[in-house]
Amino acid sequence: MRILVNFATNIIAMNKCDQCIVRQLSSLKALNKDEVVKLANSKTTYKIKKGEAIFEEGEVTNGVFCIKDGVGKLSKLSANGKDQIVKLVQSGELLGQRSMISNEPANLSAKAVADMEVCFIPKTEILHFFNNNNQFSMNLMQSVCEDLKESENNKIALVQKTVKQRLAETLLQLHDSFGENADKTLKVQLTREELAGIIGTATESCIRLLSDFNKLDLIELVGKKIMLKDIRALKKMAE
Amino acid sequence: MRILVNFATNIIAMNKCDQCIVRQLSSLKALNKDEVVKLANSKTTYKIKKGEAIFEEGEVTNGVFCIKDGVGKLSKLSANGKDQIVKLVQSGELLGQRSMISNEPANLSAKAVADMEVCFIPKTEILHFFNNNNQFSMNLMQSVCEDLKESENNKIALVQKTVKQRLAETLLQLHDSFGENADKTLKVQLTREELAGIIGTATESCIRLLSDFNKLDLIELVGKKIMLKDIRALKKMAE
DNA sequence: ATTATAACATGATAAATATCATTTTTATAA
DNA sequence: TTATAAAAATGATATTTATCATGTTATAAT
Numbered sequence: 378m379r380i381l382v383n384f385a386t387n388i389i390a391m392n393k394c395d396q397c398i399v400r401q402l403s404s405l406k407a408l409n410k411d412e413v414v415k416l417a418n419s420k421t422t423y424k425i426k427k428g429e430a431i432f433e434e435g436e437v438t439n440g441v442f443c444i445k446d447g448v449g450k451l452s453k454l455s456a457n458g459k460d461q462i463v464k465l466v467q468s469g470e471l472l473g474q475r476s477m478i479s480n481e482p483a484n485l486s487a488k489a490v491a492d493m494e495v496c497f498i499p500k501t502e503i504l505h506f507f508n509n510n511n512q513f514s515m516n517l518m519q520s521v522c523e524d525l526k527e528s529e530n531n532k533i534a535l536v537q538k539t540v541k542q543r544l545a546e547t548l549l550q551l552h553d554s555f556g557e558n559a560d561k562t563l564k565v566q567l568t569r570e571e572l573a574g575i576i577g578t579a580t581e582s583c584i585r586l587l588s589d590f591n592k593l594d595l596i597e598l599v600g601k602k603i604m605l606k607d608i609r610a611l612k613k614m615a616e
Numbered sequence: 617m618r619i620l621v622n623f624a625t626n627i628i629a630m631n632k633c634d635q636c637i638v639r640q641l642s643s644l645k646a647l648n649k650d651e652v653v654k655l656a657n658s659k660t661t662y663k664i665k666k667g668e669a670i671f672e673e674g675e676v677t678n679g680v681f682c683i684k685d686g687v688g689k690l691s692k693l694s695a696n697g698k699d700q701i702v703k704l705v706q707s708g709e710l711l712g713q714r715s716m717i718s719n720e721p722a723n724l725s726a727k728a729v730a731d732m733e734v735c736f737i738p739k740t741e742i743l744h745f746f747n748n749n750n751q752f753s754m755n756l757m758q759s760v761c762e763d764l765k766e767s768e769n770n771k772i773a774l775v776q777k778t779v780k781q782r783l784a785e786t787l788l789q790l791h792d793s794f795g796e797n798a799d800k801t802l803k804v805q806l807t808r809e810e811l812a813g814i815i816g817t818a819t820e821s822c823i824r825l826l827s828d829f830n831k832l833d834l835i836e837l838v839g840k841k842i843m844l845k846d847i848r849a850l851k852k853m854a855e
Numbered sequence: 856a857t858t859a860t861a862a863c864a865t866g867a868t869a870a871a872t873a874t875c876a877t878t879t880t881t882a883t884a885a
Numbered sequence: 886t887t888a889t890a891a892a893a894a895t896g897a898t899a900t901t902t903a904t905c906a907t908g909t910t911a912t913a914a915t
Contacts (some may be wrong), residue, residue, distance in 0.1 A: 381861075385885095407850045421798065422622055427856095428748040436829075449729075453768075453769075453772050455772065455776040456776075456855065457776065459759030459776060461772045461775060463768050463772070465773065474761075475761045475764055477759045478757050478758055479758055479762065479765065480759045481765075483874095484765050484768065484769070485768065502825055507750075507753075507754070508750045508756075511746075514746075514753050514757070515717075515746070517680055517757070518716055518717050518746075518753070518756070518757055518760065519717055520808065521757065521760050521761055521764060522713075522714045522717045522718045523718065524764055525714055525760060525763055525764045525767060526714060526718065526723050526772060528764060528767040529702050529723065529724065529767055530692075530773040531693075531725070531771060532699045532702065532767060532770060532774060533692050533702070535771060535774055535775050536700060536774050536816030537695075537696065537698060537700055539901075539902090540901080540902070541901095568862070568863090569862075569863065569864095570862080578902075578903085579775070579902075579903050579904075580862095580863090581863095581864085581865085581902095581903075581904080581905095582901095582902060582903070584863060584864060584865085585864080587863095587864095588863095588864070588865085595648060600910095600911080601863080601911085602860075616695060631877095636874095649915060655895085664881080778871070778872095778873075779872070780871090788905070806893070807891095807893090808892075808893065808894095809892080809893095817872075817873085818872075818873050818874075819870095819892095819893090820873075820874080820875095820893095820895085821872060821873070823892095823893060823895085824872095824894080824895075826893095826894095827893095827895085837893095840881080840892080840893080
């Protein structure tokens with residue numbers, strides 16, 4: 378009887394996780410069928426509305442979050458009250474790997490930029506996979522390494538490029554990673570303040586530059602949305 | 617006969633690596649006796665003079681470097697010809713883990729800031745340890761995670777703090793990580809250009825601020841050396 | 856629909872920082 | 886030891902960017 382119930386549960390759960398975009402794109406792709414079943418049984422699913430937090434800086438998370446849908450930002454509040462955005466994350470990605478591995482409270486806050494659906498996987502599960510599945514641990518390792526490389530390059534860009542160059546670069550990256558709507562505007566919709574938080578500048582400076590770019594026909598401002606009109610020129614400007 | 621020779625070789629080699637500072641401080645501390653023997657047999661030792669490179673940006677390294685002695689800088693040359701320093705490394709640390717794990721050419725150049733002694737460990741060895749020693753893989757993972765956290769925080773500091781704050785912070789960090797000489801000056805000796813490369817500013821601006829700090833009695837400039845005189849005030853300034 | 860609130864926008868100005876020019880000091884090699 | 890180059894220092898100036906003030910438009914709540 379017990380077995381039957383478990384069997385039924387597992388099938389449903391396995392289907393759910395097995396077909397999930399996170400399973401296809403993240404380190405979790407290395408898990409075998411049994412492991413996916415284990416995963417499906419231990420996960421919890423949440424919905425997070427735009428603006429809400431998944432976790433805050435300083436919180437102990439004790440696990441990782443899979444992003445099934447939506448867009449999130451990892452950010453840190455500075456002394457002067459500005460929210461510096463470190464990274465945008467989207468469906469298919471894992472969140473909170475670093476602090477889980479380091480055994481530390483979260484260094485950054487994670488908040489929804491667009492409505493999100495996430496699954497929480499407890500630390501014990503992840504560590505079990507890490508210790509028993511070499512491909513998984515290698516994948517996880519590579520994913521953190523990729524983050525490190527990105528962070529280093531981003532850091533260099535922030536220091537060595539002007540605000541104008543950083544804005545051009547960031548617009549291109551947003552276009553690249555998140556794509557465009559039917560009306561050709563950028564799919565991720567950030568406020569000017571958030572955009573300023575990514576490129577590390579004052580909101581007013583960001584707004585001013587956007588309107589310069591608009592006048593130069595590099596972009597078009599469609600209400601609050603942004604459409605890239607001259608990608609070639611933006612690329613040139615970013616260098 | 618064969619066994620005898622190997623036995624003798626291993627003892628010497630094991631002693632060498634077993635007592636090495638890198639073995640005590642890095643992820644390698646998780647290795648058992650047999651693994652240390654394997655390590656000792658596969659490593660190669662190099663000496664690198666101040667100013668020389670261990671590896672350059674874009675090079676395929678195919679292994680990691682252990683820093684037995686000296687100080688190195690990880691940096692990237694920007695379009696405008698400036699060398700942005702991403703991180704300073706010292707004895708006990710490993711170098712080139714990220715690009716090895718990611719299977720990519722080095723993203724940064726590694727150069728000696730002070731004469732160095734390093735050992736090269738081939739990729740095959742490291743991967744073998746990674747797949748067969750859970751504690752080692754966890755250590756390696758944690759070390760990369762630590763780098764990531766540092767890089768993110770450093771990035772935020774670079775963007776949100778003024779050049780003056782960054783200089784104060786960097787001087788304190790150098791004091792913290794590398795200590796001071798008998799005459800109380802900082803042990804790592806960087807040129808003003810290198811220091812500017814860490815805080816991300818023009819060399820002249822860096823020199824100017826150092827001389828301001830000097831006038832304010834926060835530091836004392838002893839020739840090219842720097843002595844921290846008022847650590848409390850520097851800390852306050854960095855915030 | 857109307858009010859309140861947040862987001863966006865722009866001008867004026869101040870502050871921070873970079874750049875160019877020049878001089879002084881220090882290190883290095885002939 | 887002197888010549889030569891590199892590093893450090895400082896002034897003058899230009900450029901970039903932030904800040905403050907204010908107005909406008911969009912969005913949400915009553």
